[in-house]
Amino acid sequence: MLLLTCPHCGVSAEETEFHPGGEAHLKRFGPGASDDAFAGYMFERANPRGVHFERWRHVFGCGKWFHLARCTASLEVFGAYPADVTAPPEEILAKIRARRPGWEPAPAAKPAAKPEGDA
Amino acid sequence: MARYSVFALARNALSHHQDWQRAWASPEPKAEYDVIVIGGGGHGLATAYYLAKNHGVRKVAVLEKGWLGGGNTGRNTTIIRSNYLRDPSAKIYELARGLYETLSQEFNFNIMFSPRGVLMLAQTEHEKRAYERTAHANRAQGIETEMVDPARCAEIVPILNIDGPRYPVLGGLWQARAGTARHDAVAWGYARGASEMGVDIIQNCEVTGIDRDADGVTGVRTTRGAIRTKKLCIVVAGHSGVLAEMAGFRLPVESVALQALVSEPIKPVIDCVVMANTVHGYLSQSDKGELVIGGGADGFNNYTQRGSFQHVEETVRALVETFPVISRLRMLRQWGGIVDMTGDRSPIIGPTPVPGIWINCGWGTGGFKAIPGSGWATASMLANGADPIAGPFGMERFREGRMIDESVAAAVAH
Secondary structure (H helix, E strand, C coil): CCEEECCCCCCEEEHHHCEEEEECCCCCCCCCCCHHHHHHHHCCECCCCCEEEEEEECCCCCCCEEEEEEECCCCCEEEEEECCCCCCCHHHHHHHHHHCCCCCCCCCCCCCCCCCCCC | CCCCCHHHHHHHHHCCCCCCCCCCCCCCCCCECCEEEECCCHHHHHHHHHHHHHHCCCCEEEECCCCCCCCHHHCCCCEECCCCCCHHHHHHHHHHHHHHHHHHHHHCCCCCCECCCEEEEECCHHHHHHHHHHHHHHHHHCCCCEEECHHHHHHHCCCCCCCCCCCCCCEEEEECCCEECCHHHHHHHHHHHHHHCCCEEECCCCEEEEEEECCEEEEEEECCEEEECCCEEECCHHHHHHHHHHHCCCECEEEEEEEEEEECCCCCCCCCEEEECCCCEEEEECCCCCEEEEEEECCCCCCCCCCCHHHHHHHHHHHHHHCHHHCCCCEEEEEEEEEEEECCCCCEEEECCCCCEEEEECCCCCCHHHHHHHHHHHHHHHHHCCCCCCHHHCCHHHHHCCCCCCCCCCCCCC
16 A cells, blocks of 8 residues: 655545546647647556656545656655646656666657558 | 377376376577567467467467466456447457357367356446446347346345345346356466467567567567567557557556455355446355455556555455355455556557557456457457457547447446
């Protein structure tokens, strides 16, 4: 079971007090975007075995959304940070690098090309 | 390869069972194959088997990083059913269920397929209507299912509490031809059959990189050396995202842990499979007498193959409510498998953005039941470039808005 600390209200609690909300820092594409960009935002997801950035909500607490840096292979939590940023802050990256030497954040995902045979 | 029979059993008894042959060969990897299948679970092995059997493609390798069936094939609750809602799902799951009926004879290896019936309980008005809709759809698809009333549910499952305090049973979707099979034996049977036809099954061989040039895939790098191929099929369930990253594309898939547990063995109490989806638990009894129990999935990305305590509690609570008679059973073992979930809870079978690389993934919480049909369709797609059963499951369906929504029929908590 994960033990998380909400960066807004400071409460530390078990994962059942929180609710996961999927991949963090997705760049939203709306009307006017290309089909590739929209499909990338809407459906395609980073699904790494290792360091992952994701959204959580403190549902049975202050109710606020926040971001979490976590390892999907060991469940180690590197840190939580507020939801109002578009990229993980330097201090979180430093914490991850300290625990995972050689790790670097992946470059922003490019929308995939169309699968072959898809006219 | 020597055939298994009562005579073989008698002959080997005379030599104190010291001289049984290996069930399948364990060759060194060759330098090049016509097709490489990554993943030696049920789906990968079935793909290789049907490539050799149905399409005569025998220069095939199955690369497995651990041991055969050590992933989700050996971690599921062995349920086989085909009572899905949408037509493309009905085709592939019913093909699989039908093939399961004769696999033991085909392999000369007992997969212990037991068509004991699956009862999916309707415990809310909404659920009842959804199952009625599924039963109608199944009738149109030619799949034998029926909606039964609470009295009939109690007749099929005498230990069922139909007057539950929270969620009384309002009816059930009954598929009499559904059932269970021994999951490891399905992987072993396919391995044995494929190996007999010349497929190389290579265990302890982890793919560490995928080589490609401008025209597409050229080979894979593994812990046992580089292997060339022009046609690669990724069939790795929970680790699909990792392989996709190696190949340089993203998938509409996220990996989460789904867990199961078994009780101590007891005398027979239930002779079919019961799924109680409103309260999140499903149950059957193995031939050893253990109750095999499946629960809900975690909501966050996870590769640890462990379950979580709160899901055990939630599942056991649901089952005690539904089957009060089991309330004093002790649980023996609990484990998790990493399942690859798609947005519409239907699998992905089709080409990828990299020419020459094909993928079969996204089976989520319900892949075991589909193994024969999935292998059949994937092999046909690899051999012919397309397949009518696999066709609707291409990943372009998301972009095109042709989702095959099975989030209701998928039967477990998401």
